[in-house]
Amino acid sequence: xxxxxxxxxxxxxxxxxxxxxxxxxxxxxxxxxxxxxxxxxxxxxxxxxxxxxxxxxxxxxxxxxxxxxxxxxxxxxxxxxxxxxxxxxxxxxxxxxxxxxxxxxxxxxxxxxxxxxxxxxxxxxxxxxxxxxxxxxxxxxxxxxxxxxxxxxxxxxxxxxxxxxxxxxxxxxxxxxxxxxxxxxxxxxxxxxxxxxxxxxxxxxxxxxxxxxxxxxxxxxxxxxxxxxxxxxxxxxxxxxxxxxxxxxxxxxxxxxxxxxxxxxxxxxxxxxxxxxxxxxxxxxxxxxxxxxxxxxxxxxxxxxxxxxxxxxxxxxxxxxxxxxxxxxxxxxxxxxxxxxxxxxxxxxxxxxxxxxxxxxxxxxxxxxxxxxxxxx
Numbered sequence: 001x002x003x004x005x006x007x008x009x010x011x012x013x014x015x016x017x018x019x020x021x022x023x024x025x026x027x028x029x030x031x032x033x034x035x036x037x038x039x040x041x042x043x044x045x046x047x048x049x050x051x052x053x054x055x056x057x058x059x060x061x062x063x064x065x066x067x068x069x070x071x072x073x074x075x076x077x078x079x080x081x082x083x084x085x086x087x088x089x090x091x092x093x094x095x096x097x098x099x100x101x102x103x104x105x106x107x108x109x110x111x112x113x114x115x116x117x118x119x120x121x122x123x124x125x126x127x128x129x130x131x132x133x134x135x136x137x138x139x140x141x142x143x144x145x146x147x148x149x150x151x152x153x154x155x156x157x158x159x160x161x162x163x164x165x166x167x168x169x170x171x172x173x174x175x176x177x178x179x180x181x182x183x184x185x186x187x188x189x190x191x192x193x194x195x196x197x198x199x200x201x202x203x204x205x206x207x208x209x210x211x212x213x214x215x216x217x218x219x220x221x222x223x224x225x226x227x228x229x230x231x232x233x234x235x236x237x238x239x240x241x242x243x244x245x246x247x248x249x250x251x252x253x254x255x256x257x258x259x260x261x262x263x264x265x266x267x268x269x270x271x272x273x274x275x276x277x278x279x280x281x282x283x284x285x286x287x288x289x290x291x292x293x294x295x296x297x298x299x300x301x302x303x304x305x306x307x308x309x310x311x312x313x314x315x316x317x318x319x320x321x322x323x324x325x326x327x328x329x330x331x332x333x334x335x336x337x338x339x340x341x342x343x344x345x346x347x348x349x350x351x352x353x354x355x356x357x358x359x360x361x362x363x364x365x366x367x368x369x370x371x372x373x374x375x376x377x
Contacts, residue, residue: 002285002293005359016344016365021157021185021322021356024211026274027281033273034213041269049244052236052267059272062279063218066187066287067202069194072257073226075219076266080184081108082231083203083219084151086261087180088112090228091200097148098125102135104350106157109182109203113151122148133313136164140171147177154186158349159324160298160356161313165197173198184208189294189321189358191287194220201225209321211282211358212275216268221258230254234264290359295320297357297366304370308377324352327377335376342372 009025011017017025026034040046060071077083093099099113103126117124125147130138135156143150150172155162165181172179178200183192188209194202202220206212235241237260239253254260282290298320302312305325312318312325330351332338339346346369347354355369 001296002289002359004362005285006362008281009360011360012343014343016361016368018355018357018361018365018369019345019347020189020358021208021354022345022347023207023214024209024358025360026213027211027278029281030212030274030277033277034270037270037273047269049242051269053242055267055269055272056236056262058276059218059279062276062283063204065283066279067192067194067220068196069220070257072259073194073220073223075221075258075261076263076268077203077217077219077261078215078263079108079217080182080203080205081112082263083201083217084109084112084180084182085231086219086221087149087151087178087201087203088116089231090225091149091178091180093117093120093122093148095121096123096146098123098144098146100125100127100139100142100147100150100152102127102139102152102156103129104156104158105151106153106182106184108184109151109153109180113149133161133317135161135317136167139163139168143168143171143175143177145175147172147175149178149180151180151182153182153184154190154192155319155322157185159313159326159352159354160185160319160322161317161324162319165192165199169197169199185322186319188282188287189290190319191291198222206271206275206278210275211278213271216271216275219258219261221261223257226258226260228261230260232264234262236264236266237262285359291320293359294322294357297361297363298323298355300363300366301325301355301357301369304366308370308373310377321358322354322356324349324354326351326353331377338376339369339372342368342375344369344372 060074064071181202183204187204206216207214238251
């Protein structure tokens with residue numbers, strides 16, 4: 001269990017911010033890194049040619065440690081949607097094959113598949129929300145000989161109900177289907193191993209559970225797809241671009257591995273140090289330790305919700321780091337605003353109040369959440 005880490009953040013003592021799934025607060029160390037980066041841009045003559053590569057390679061290295069892959073397999077991208085679009089650009093789909101998605105899946109992991117299905121005369125197959133919250137069984141039931149791609153996540157973004165990606169990946173491989181994962185709502189808070197899950201593509205963003213900035217993300221690409229088509233062409237991802245004096249000796253070849261898929265200006269001198277500082281802190285805490293700590297908090301939320309007569313998924317079907325609380329008839333759309341008046345911050349997503357704590361939250365804030373809920377529910 002990680003002890004209260006609120007001192008590492010600039011959160012007011014009277015605010016209960018239980019909304020990391022919306023966007024995370026910055027660590028003080030990340031804020032300082034960002035300030036130093038802005039100051040450096042004021043004196044650009046201090047930025048050296050090597051910095052264009054050193055900065056991005058540091059990010060690649062840190063993210064690879066998080067998901068247990070080689071830095072060579074990591075592209076630096078601006079958003080999860082960019083990584084999903086990369087997958088859609090490069091994965092084969094034939095006429096009448098299916099692309100499996102889940103009901104109410106986050107749009108960034110749906111629109112590219114809709115476009116791809118239309119272009120290839122393929123079909124979108126939507127997994128209905130299971131009444132018992134067992135997404136794993138429901139997804140496995142929808143995978144068959146016609147499946148070309150399964151596009152899913154570690155857990156549903158609205159309520160944290162979990163998916164066993166190891167099982168899903170095994171089933172995909174057994175029929176030759178590709179597995180594409182949107183890790184936006186889990187990576188950094190839930191242990192993940194590329195070597196265990198074996199995804200074809202894995203997209204992630206920095207500003208939620210990776211505690212970093214907006215417009216910064218990562219995409220793992222399995223080596224078998226690393227000679228594919230990039231979404232854009234830029235100078236940085238071409239072979240030999242380290243030699244600024246020869247950039248107009250145009251190259252057909254790319255930088256090795258997944259680097260060909262890097263977004264333009266991937267070095268991003270302002271955002272990269274912020275993202276790196278956050279990743280360093282997460283690795284220092286340990287993702288397994290983060291997950292265990294957050295599981296303790298979401299279990300407490302589940303217990304309190306049940307005492308109030310509210311509904312939560314069974315523990316076996318819940319991810320450790322976020323939890324959806326529902327009630328018959330649903331909650332008012334005004335609920336987040338009413339809770340915010342009490343300086344308690346959560347989100348309403350679908351039918352659920354989504355509670356997403358982190359290591360900066362304590363038990364007193366969970367008490368405050370339910371004290372506020374009793375006033376407005």
